[in-house]
Amino acid sequence: MVEPMNTPISISERSDFLESAPLVVEELLRARFTGDETQHVRIAADMMETRRYGERWLIVSDKRVLIVNPVQLGQASADDGVVEIPIDQVGEARTAELVGAVRLEIGLKPSAVVGSSARGVETIEYSMSHAAKFSEAAAAIKDLAKGESPTLPTQLERTRCDVCDRLLPERDGFCPFCISKWD
Structure with missing residues (x-):
């Protein structure tokens, strides 16, 4: 299920892919x-x-992919802290493992780079704990760039406890620290 921007988004329905953003990011989205x-x-x-x-x-x-750095928003100009890529200029989206982290690389089509100030590849780095959701996001970007509807899972496997945020011993398992014990 996909929801238009002007409709309030129910975060609980797709919490893995539509997270609550800080107010400054929400204001940017409403404006753009x-x-x-x-x-x-x-x-x-x-x-x-x-x-x-x-x-x-x-x-x-x-219509577009945005990479937003909330700390830099509006420092010198309105576009500081924002990288915007029209979806029709996306040539590739893939993840690349780094040491202790992962990077999502969004490659632009060659025609989008020629004669512009674009770098050809835009990136966003994240820790391994976010690898699953960014991998699905890369697949969604690829689908949208091809003109297809993105296929996102409704829920990712849980690797961390919802209460204490510790790693779970098994995916979608129980947290040994938060489970109710017999007295």
């Missing part, structure tokens, strides 16, 4: 997105461009 634009992915990464921990956002709609 049109009423007929459908948001498919809104997820936070936990690493900055400098490969230090910090928050960046990946937002994917049927």
Whole structure:
């Protein structure tokens, strides 16, 4: 199920791919997105461009991909902290493993790079704990770039406890620290 931007999004229905963004990011989305634009992915990464921990956002709609750094928003100009890629200029989206982290690489079509200031590849880095959802986001970007509807799972396997955020011994398993014990 996909919801238009002008409709309030029920985060609980697709919480793995439509996360609650900070107010500054929500305001940016309201200003940039049109009423007929459908948001498919809104997820936070936990690493900055400098490969230090910090928050960046990946937002994917049927018309564009945004990489947003909330800390840099509006510092010198309105476009600071935002990388915008029209979906029809996306040539490839893939993940690449780094040491202790992963990177989502969004490659532009050669025609989009020639004669522009674009770099050819835009990236967003994140820790291994976010690898599953960003892998699905890469697949959604590929689908949208081909003009197809993205196929996102309704829920990812849980690898962390919802209560204490510790790693679970088994995917979708029980947390040994939070489970109710006999007295």
